[in-house]
Structures are given as C-alpha cells and as structure tokens.
Amino acid sequence: MSHQHGAHKHGAHKHGAHQSASDLASAIGWTAPAGWPARSIGECKAMLTAPGQRFEMASADIGGVPTRIWKNAPHSLRDIAATGRSHGQREFLIYEDERVTYDAWHRATAALAHELVARGIGKGDRVALAMRNLPEWPVAFFAATTIGAICVPLNAWWTGPELAYGLSDSGARLLICDDERWDRIVPHLGMCPAVEGALISRIPNVSRTNGLTGIAERLDDIIGSPPSYARLPARELPDAEVAPDDAATIFYTSGTTGNPKGALGSHRNLASNIMASAYNAAVAVLRRGEDLPGPAHKTGLTVIPLFHVTACSAGLMGSIWAGNTLIFMHRWDTVKAFEIIEREKVNTTGGVPTIAWQMIEHPARENHDLSSLEVISYGGAPAAPELVRKIYETFGALPGNGWGMTETMATVTGHLSEDYLNRPTSCGPPVAVSDIRIMDETGTQEMPVGEVGELWARGPQIVKGYWNKPDATAETFVNGWVRTGDLACVDEEGFCTIVDRAKDMIIRGGENIYSSEVENVLYDHPAVTDAALVGLPHRTLGEEPAAVVHLAPGTSATQAELQEWVAARIAKFKVPVRVVFSEDTLPRNANGKILKRDLYALFEAEPGS
Structure with a gap:
C-alpha cells in the first residue's frame, strides 16, 4: 500500500x-x-x-x-474452535473424496496443538503455513493460534525466494506446508535461519522422505491423513491464556511494488x-421488511x-x-x-x-x-x-x-x-x-x-x-x-x-481520470467482460488513458466502437486513446486484483505504439 x-x-x-x-x-x-x-x-x-x-x-x-466492538463476538480463536467442536458429526470440510466432520477436525487440531507445545512452540512464536486449500489448512491454523502462537499464512502462489522472504521476515520457527511448497522452499532454506522444523503434508511416497533435509518430517506421522482424523483421541486443546487483542496472524499484503508487508x-x-x-x-x-431467519x-x-x-x-x-x-x-x-x-x-x-x-x-x-x-x-x-x-x-x-x-x-x-x-x-x-x-x-x-x-x-x-x-x-x-x-x-x-x-489514477494534462469510472463504462458494453485502464506516457500531457479489454465468447467489438461508446457516456478527455484486445481474461494476483503493470507490454507489442 x-x-x-x-x-x-x-x-x-x-x-x-x-x-x-x-x-x-x-x-x-x-x-x-x-x-x-x-x-x-x-x-x-x-x-x-x-x-x-x-x-x-x-x-x-x-x-x-x-x-x-461487538459485545457478543467470540473472545478468541479458542472460542471459535470450541464452537466448531460443538457441531460434532456435521460435515465441515470436503476436498475431492475426503470428508472431515467438525469433531474429526477438532481431534486433529488438538493433536497438532499438543505436538507444537511439546516442541516448545508457545505464545508469540511464529508458525508459517504454506499450502493450497486442503483440509490440513484449518487444522494447522487453529493448532497454532489457539496456543497463543502467531500463524503466518504464506501465499501459495509465491516462488521459492518469495516464500523464503516470508519465512525470514516473520522469523517463523516452524513451517507447515504441502509437498509442492516444500519443493520450492528447500533450495532457499539458507535464507531462513530461524526455521527449526518443517511438517510436510501429502508427500507422495515414503522413499521421498529419505531425501528430505534433517528438519523435515511428515505431518501425517503426527495427525494422520484427513480421512483418519476421526480415529484420533478426543482431547482438549492445551491450556493457554489468550486475550482478544493478542497477536494471532501475520498476513502479507499483496503489494504490487517492493516486498510485501506483514499485517x-x-x-x-x-x-x-x-x-x-x-x-x-x-x-x-x-x-x-422481513423477519430475521433462524x-x-x-x-x-x-x-x-x-x-x-x-x-x-x-x-x-x-x-x-x-x-x-x-x-x-x-x-x-x-x-x-x-x-x-x-x-x-x-x-x-x-x-x-x-x-x-x-x-x-x-x-x-x-x-x-x-x-x-x-x-x-x-x-x-x-x-x-x-x-x-x-x-x-x-x-x-x-x-x-x-x-x-x-x-x-x-x-x-x-x-x-x-x-x-x-x-x-x-x-x-x-x-x-x-x-x-x-x-x-x-x-x-x-x-x-x-x-x-x-x-x-x-x-x-x-x-x-x-x-x-x-x-x-x-x-x-x-x-x-x-x-x-x-x-x-x-x-x-x-x-x-x-x-x-x-496510484492507479491517471492525470492527463492536469485532469484526474479515475480508472474504475472508465472501466465501468467499458463493462457496460454488451461484448466486454474484462477491462482495465492504464496510463501511457505522453510528452506534453504527462499520460493518456489506454484500455485492455477481453470480449465475451462469440461477440466482437472494435477499438473505434468502444471509443465511441465511452465518448457517448463520459467526458471526452477520459476516452481511451488506444484499446488493445486480450484473448484471455486479464492477469490477476491471488487476491483478484488486475496486475496492471503486466498490461503495458501489450501496447508495446501492438502496431502504432
């Protein structure tokens, strides 16, 4: 930001x-x-x-x-976990052919939480979590946060060096990740001196573990695989004093420039x-005018x-x-x-x-x-x-x-x-x-x-x-x-x-152009399903608006047609001077924000640039 x-x-x-x-x-x-x-x-x-x-x-x-504040909000993530446990045999997580009930999830969470405590993880320690959306994710998240540790969910789309940055910046002592993330991180572990151990889920075969570094163990060896969570013992979470304003998480911002910051x-x-x-x-x-439902x-x-x-x-x-x-x-x-x-x-x-x-x-x-x-x-x-x-x-x-x-x-x-x-x-x-x-x-x-x-x-x-x-x-x-x-x-x-x-506002000759306003007008065109406005440098005006659009299947539109469409609806100085058509929907980061910096190359590739 x-x-x-x-x-x-x-x-x-x-x-x-x-x-x-x-x-x-x-x-x-x-x-x-x-x-x-x-x-x-x-x-x-x-x-x-x-x-x-x-x-x-x-x-x-x-x-x-x-x-x-909300007077009736849960006190902490321990309260949320206890409420989750109370749902018992109701299904909580479904992933492909795996189904995990609330009771089974809590059994796995308690088992992992006790393991973390046994390893000396406690209040304020950072536990990094790097995996795709798997049933193990909510287990690891609550196992860490309910004992007062700080969970650091890392962007699973990040490259190895980016993941290593998150581990290093947060000072995480323990990493819980899936096999794919582990492969990316291993070459960069030297950048993460604080990491003492790693628990890896979904390692394809036992022989593979023989090649792991000394700090890595299989998560399944501690809590089993999701289908077997229901067979773990029913235990209480480890005792921990957690206040509402205690730190619980570090989520990294989706910064488009520079290193992300941990919130x-x-x-x-x-x-x-x-x-x-x-x-x-x-x-x-x-x-x-209706009554609130139960x-x-x-x-x-x-x-x-x-x-x-x-x-x-x-x-x-x-x-x-x-x-x-x-x-x-x-x-x-x-x-x-x-x-x-x-x-x-x-x-x-x-x-x-x-x-x-x-x-x-x-x-x-x-x-x-x-x-x-x-x-x-x-x-x-x-x-x-x-x-x-x-x-x-x-x-x-x-x-x-x-x-x-x-x-x-x-x-x-x-x-x-x-x-x-x-x-x-x-x-x-x-x-x-x-x-x-x-x-x-x-x-x-x-x-x-x-x-x-x-x-x-x-x-x-x-x-x-x-x-x-x-x-x-x-x-x-x-x-x-x-x-x-x-x-x-x-x-x-x-x-x-x-x-x-x-930083996305375009200033053309001293006039402000809000990109979302022009994008909304483009979106109103029946053929346009994705649109982004960027500023192209201009020698005298400073910058000019230009658009990248993606059209709905089976539809068509030309640059001139879209320029006329915009000109009929908002001020002329806001009309894109160039319109480039993208065959695919526009590139986005994990949070869904269009990566506008990636669009400038399209204008360089187009004739007339």
Whole structure:
C-alpha cells in the first residue's frame, strides 16, 4: 500500500461526473420492488444493535484508542474452535473424496496443538503455513493460534525466494506446508535461519522422505491423513491464556511494488469478521421488511485461497461459528465447480469477479442444476455493474460484495442483495462497529459528502500494524484509523464508492481520470467482460488513458466502437486513446486484483505504439 499524498489535488474534484446510482441501476435493468427499502440503513442499525440484541455494541480500549466492538463476538480463536467442536458429526470440510466432520477436525487440531507445545512452540512464536486449500489448512491454523502462537499464512502462489522472504521476515520457527511448497522452499532454506522444523503434508511416497533435509518430517506421522482424523483421541486443546487483542496472524499484503508487508492481526480482528458478515446479511433481510431467519446450515464452495483474509477471516471464521460445510477444490475448474454445486447442493460461492464471469459464460452451465445457489459474492477487485445483474438473471442468486483489505482483516463495508443491485458501483456502508471517512491529500481535512478523497477506516478489525516495520506502521495507522490509499466518496446514506487506487489514477494534462469510472463504462458494453485502464506516457500531457479489454465468447467489438461508446457516456478527455484486445481474461494476483503493470507490454507489442 503506497501513498502519494500531495502529488495531486484529488480532493478537489467532485464525484458528480460519475453516473448516479439510479442511472446505473436502470442501466443494468433493475428496478427496486414496491415498498423497498422497508427500512433505512439507520433504522436497521438501531434495531440490530439495540441492548440485548445479537449485534449489541460495547467499547474497548484497543492500543490506547477507545473503540466500538461487538459485545457478543467470540473472545478468541479458542472460542471459535470450541464452537466448531460443538457441531460434532456435521460435515465441515470436503476436498475431492475426503470428508472431515467438525469433531474429526477438532481431534486433529488438538493433536497438532499438543505436538507444537511439546516442541516448545508457545505464545508469540511464529508458525508459517504454506499450502493450497486442503483440509490440513484449518487444522494447522487453529493448532497454532489457539496456543497463543502467531500463524503466518504464506501465499501459495509465491516462488521459492518469495516464500523464503516470508519465512525470514516473520522469523517463523516452524513451517507447515504441502509437498509442492516444500519443493520450492528447500533450495532457499539458507535464507531462513530461524526455521527449526518443517511438517510436510501429502508427500507422495515414503522413499521421498529419505531425501528430505534433517528438519523435515511428515505431518501425517503426527495427525494422520484427513480421512483418519476421526480415529484420533478426543482431547482438549492445551491450556493457554489468550486475550482478544493478542497477536494471532501475520498476513502479507499483496503489494504490487517492493516486498510485501506483514499485517499483524489479533484474535479480535478475526472474531469481529464473524459478526460483520452476519450483520450485513441481517441488514439485507430487514431492508426487505422481513423477519430475521433462524440459524440454517449452508454449504459453500470456497475458491479463494485461505492465505487471503477474504477466505480466512470473512469466510472460514463465520463458517465454523455457524457450522457450515466448506468445499475446497484442487484448482479452479468451471465444469468441476458446476458438478460440485449440483452434487453437494452448494448455497454460496464466489471469490473474484473472474470466477463469476466464467460460470455465467461457460456453455456447460445449461447441463447442470445450479438452483441451490443463493448468494454469489466476491471481493478483492472491483466488479462490473453488469456482473451484478448477470448473477441475478442467470442463477436467480443474490450478489454480494464489500470492501476491506489485508490491513482491515477483510470486512469493513458490506453490500448485498437489493442494495447491491440498486447501487452496483458501491461497496456498501460500513458495518455498525466501523467508521469510514474521506480525507483530503494532507490527511487533515474531511471531504464533504460526494467528493473524492482518500478513504480512511477504523474499527475492531483494523490490524495492529506492520510486522517489524515501525515507519510504515506510523505512516499508515493513525490513532486507530488506517489510511487505505484508495480514492473514494461517500453518499448521504453512508454508501461508499471506491473510485480508484491513488496510484492507479491517471492525470492527463492536469485532469484526474479515475480508472474504475472508465472501466465501468467499458463493462457496460454488451461484448466486454474484462477491462482495465492504464496510463501511457505522453510528452506534453504527462499520460493518456489506454484500455485492455477481453470480449465475451462469440461477440466482437472494435477499438473505434468502444471509443465511441465511452465518448457517448463520459467526458471526452477520459476516452481511451488506444484499446488493445486480450484473448484471455486479464492477469490477476491471488487476491483478484488486475496486475496492471503486466498490461503495458501489450501496447508495446501492438502496431502504432
């Protein structure tokens, strides 16, 4: 996350040049049903947070800052694990032909936690976790955090040197990983002097272990394989004193420049997300004028990597608390996903917008019964307004979105169902315990409603700071607020719209061009399913906007046609001077953010550059 305060006067520009929410709602073919909304956002908040209600709030001192908190949130990850155990024989994890109940998961978690304690791992020690989404992942995560250690989920897409950087930077004493990650890390272990041991899952054969270095052992030798977890003894977790604001995790930011920074998260951060997700769902029901439903068991297909806060904090924590079933895939495959949704009667899925588009566009969709889907939600990347309507039309499912970042342990704002259809470019209002504000480039003046500035956020889900980076922490975290580096505006009802990353804004001859505004107009074109705007250098103007687009199968469009489309809808200076067509969907990082730096080569390869 980088800040460019003072480089341009982004606070001085009105957001009025953007299409209004009602214009976009009608553009995607949605009209609010009669009587909706039955209640205002404020009324919903008052009802849900009233004394004695599930979402009642209290106050706590967090790092010397008085902060609103959820009164009924779990105390720590130990509480979450105990609630998970109480779901007993209900299925928790499904991966290919492996099925693990909540009881079996807790048996494996307790067994591994006792092993970690026996190895001298304790409060504040870092335990790195590097593997694809496997049943072993939630076992290792809770085994470490429930004894007071700090779990460090490393990006499973990283190369060997990147994984070694995470191990070295965090000072991890123990690594728990799968066979693929181990192969990448082994040549670089010399960069990780703190690592004393490694527990490796899914090693293909016994002879292979003979070639492992002295610090490596098979995880299966300690807890068995997932199908055998149910045969482990039922044990309590080891005793440990864990307070809500004790450190629990280090998630690395998806920095697009320089080395990633480790965001130091607390037990309270993760527990707060359970309440935030449930609160957002409750608001959507009350906005309809309906009564809140009782608890219901849901099945979710998790396709976001668990090393990302969206999947771990906003997904895994709430699922355990509610006793839901989670399904993991070896890797994303649209047809396999259809088969899983049909066979397991999946209620919720999503991840990043690309996945939703692939499900909508795939010709095999008609061959499967996907009627169990109720919600398709995503985060990590802006989504085309058109996608909101397509989800509703194609699956009869309600769309979900929200805003958060690694530094906020996921959810700060939530945007679901009719509210999302009604404001398809917004990411929703903040949850009850959180505040957002829009600040000028100096960070000293709050901007009026409707004007663009830097988004700041605060609440009990904001992380403690960056691991071992006091200067970066001081720059980004200010009296309980996190300076996000996102440019945004807020309307009269508190709905937030992210306009751009500060560093993604294009300045053409002194005029600000917010890339998301132009991308949304391109997305509105019936042929476009993926779009990104970048700035090309220009001798006199500084930079000019240029677009990379991916078209839906079976459709066509030309550069001139798309330029005319944009020119008919927004100011002429925002029209891309070049449009390059990509055969594939655009490159993204693990969090779903388009890698804009990778797109510049496409313009160099095109004639006329």
